[in-house]
Amino acid sequence: MSKKAVALMLVLLLVGMMFAGCAQKEEPAPAAPEATTEEPTAPEATTETPEPAEPMVMGMITDTGGLGDQSFNDSAWLGLEKVEQDFGIERQVLESQSADDYMPNLVSFAEEQVNLIYGVGFLFDESMKTVADKFPDQKFAIIDSSGLEKDNVAEIVFAENEGSFLVGVIAGLKTETNVIGFIGGMKFPLIEKFEYGFKAGVKSVNPDAEVIVNYADSFEDSAKGKEIALVQHQAGADVIFHAAGGVGAGLIEAAKEEGFWAIGVDQDQSHLAPENVLCSMMKRVDVGVYKVAQSVIDGTFESGTIVFDAKNDGVGYSDLAGNLTDDLKAAADKYLEAIKAGTFAVPATEAEFDAFVAPAL
Template identity: 45%
Template sequence: MKKSLILILASMMVLTFALAGCGTGSDTDDNGADENGAENGVAEDPTRVGLVLSTGGLGDQSFNDAAYRGLEQAEQDLGIEFDYIEPEDSAEDENALRRFAEQDYDLVIGVGFQMQDTLKEVAEDMDHINFAIVDGGYAEIPDNVATLNFAQHEGSFLAGALAALVTEVNTIGFMGGVESALITQFQAGFEQGATHVNPDVDIDVRYVGDFGDIARGRETARGQVERGADVIYHAAGGSGTGLFEVAEDEEIYAIGVDSNQNMVAPGYVIASMLKRVDTAVYSITESVVNDAFEGGKDYIFDLSDDGVGLTSLTDLDIEEEDAAETERITQEQLEAIQEMKQSVTAEHAETIEELRQQIISGEIVVDTE
């Protein structure tokens, strides 16, 4: 009797192991891959992305922060891993780019046109690595490099039109960071938009000479106010923080750039020209994850795909509400933003939308210079 029981138990154990060996578990497919696509239940290595930020680094509330947000979203949605380096000086860019490439990162991203020559040199030396550059441009793009560019002149046209509609003294200002082919596109679009709605508007154009000098940004903006400007648009990176401080002190209006900067000086920033660096960084990262990266190509993000544009002139944006929920601004400051929209910009929303559609359709052509 005891011997028969032992034989029965042994037979059951053999049957159990046999069934397990047949791959009948619900977490694997017929090829032995689990529900995440890894073969034999072993997870595939995640895509690794290295981000080299422009001088000014995180906290610029502009394009560096936007690039970082794009990778944070990719980490959440796509399961990537990423690391970043904040060079203190552009002379450190090459070492930073090479560090990621030598560690065989799947994608290395450089932020800012000041890095474009260095990135190209590193990419040509490390041609087995995928690279992308935000705001980069080449006569001939290397096969392993994707350039991520934006129609900033189109978005700036809308910013200029809004400034010219809002000014009460018929004088507005443009404050750039470093005068260059890229930043003059912001200036050109702004000037065209302003004169399109008001041919007689005066535009005071000044350059800080730096993207990360708040004090010089403050000094530059104060000079523009002294010359009569009551609405100033900046394309000056971290130096733009100086403009926001002046806007609050002098009670004039500012227009932010790249990211939603309406929360920096609540009630005094009438809009921000969004340059969706986060969207571009996410998009190129997704292409690497999906093994669909195309090098040697220039990707352009414009008004037609919301790659550029203005923050809402009528309603609170998600970023503004989130800033209040996370206590980065107070409820009173959130209300100041909403009040500003209702009393200052909402009446111009229809005009700005008409101009946006005319640019998309080609009825209005915005020049880059």
């Protein structure tokens, strides 16, 4: 083949390759995603909010002394106030005008299904037994009574004789006339515990002193309390102790008017007459109320008897007005420690008092 023919073939081959390349179509580049100005959609908010848990409700039913007695009922109410502050419960009260109100008041709270119902005082015994049986799922507490033997009733009791012994020591050392008075509310074994414990304390430090005893047959008649106090003072009593609820307000009024010493009870009563209330026998009803309420809140409620005595500071004495000398406090504290140690037993009944021998400390 001539050189011209070879050259011609090469030219034709190159031209064919160029046409073949031009015939191939180019694929378009992938399109970019369209831009958007919309924000990502958030999950749809709900308008429903959880209902807050309703607070526990605890109800207290007073005895006939009612709120404002500056003593027993007020101390119990103070205990519930502290429960309200510490745990956010709601507290309610029904005041009893007479013993006939105990049963309907208990039933009223039980039908409302409050979380805990208190009956303030041993006079609730029979009514509480009946209502506790009728409402077996309802929790109750009774103050100053034991032996109900109900699975849904907590029984809060105190060693009143021990606390009364201590103020008896103070009265026996303080008197200048060797005549001392005691005013009880109603003559029941519970109030007699105050009487005989007090008389034992006086006897331990001043066996020559006479203790005049009268009962008012009431826990709310302050006028009767004043009348009895004035009679005792006229008989020579210069220190008078009461265990009579609202009746004691009359005693303190008489002490303020006539210038003798009164001894308060249940809670510190010196604010009623700071210059005439020598001291007060502390019966920590507020602590008992608080303890049982706390057991309901934390789910450890138990029926049966809970005793508050000198050993667990359930009873004692107070002197917020500062009327006790150091010697008087030292004497009372010496006997307090002996009671806590079990060195001697404080009488609670007449028979125990008659057999009582003052300890040599």
